[in-house]
Amino acid sequence: MGKIGNFFSYVGVATSFATFIIGLLYLWNKPPKFKLKFDCPWSDPDEYTFWVDCNQEWSSSWGMVGLPNWICFLMGTGGLLMAAPGALEVVGFPKNFLQYGIFLFAQAILANFGQCGKLGVFTGFASVTVASVYFVLGALDVKSDRMEDLEDHKLAADGED
Numbered sequence: 814m815g816k817i818g819n820f821f822s823y824v825g826v827a828t829s830f831a832t833f834i835i836g837l838l839y840l841w842n843k844p845p846k847f848k849l850k851f852d853c854p855w856s857d858p859d860e861y862t863f864w865v866d867c868n869q870e871w872s873s874s875w876g877m878v879g880l881p882n883w884i885c886f887l888m889g890t891g892g893l894l895m896a897a898p899g900a901l902e903v904v905g906f907p908k909n910f911l912q913y914g915i916f917l918f919a920q921a922i923l924a925n926f927g928q929c930g931k932l933g934v935f936t937g938f939a940s941v942t943v944a945s946v947y948f949v950l951g952a953l954d955v956k957s958d959r960m961e962d963l964e965d966h967k968l969a970a971d972g973e974d
Contacts, residue, residue: 832889914951
């Protein structure tokens with residue numbers, strides 16, 4: 814069962830790699846702005862204008878408003894880190910295919926659909942399809958080698974062998 818689990822684990826990494834590429838394409842087409850303006854007045858410019866947000870361009874790139882610009886890149890990076898055993902070993906995610914399926918479903922909804930046109934839609938459908946397969950694999954208790962290693966580390970930490 815480990816070989817089947819490893820194969821499907823790499824399929825999930827492939828969808829995360831596609832999400833990472835979508836994030837890079839999105840950031841390439843809409844690069845974040847680094848320009849700050851320091852010549853803004855502390856008071857209202859006139860009686861008809863209450864306040865001028867002169868750093869709105871910067872804020873929309875780096876503040877909470879700019880998070881949708883980065884979500885594809887961040888979720889794709891997180892999905893790619895799941896493939897490396899040491900990268901997310903501290904949090905131990907994912908421990909099974911059910912958790913991985915939930916992540917891929919969230920990746921499809923938040924980071925694929927609606928991003929980069931047809932590439933985002935295709936990647937979103939691929940992520941949802943793989944997530945559905947992962948739910949079945951989770952119900953059958955199939956695990957990849959990495960998931961078994963995480964389980965073995967937990968058992969060793971608890972004092973069981």
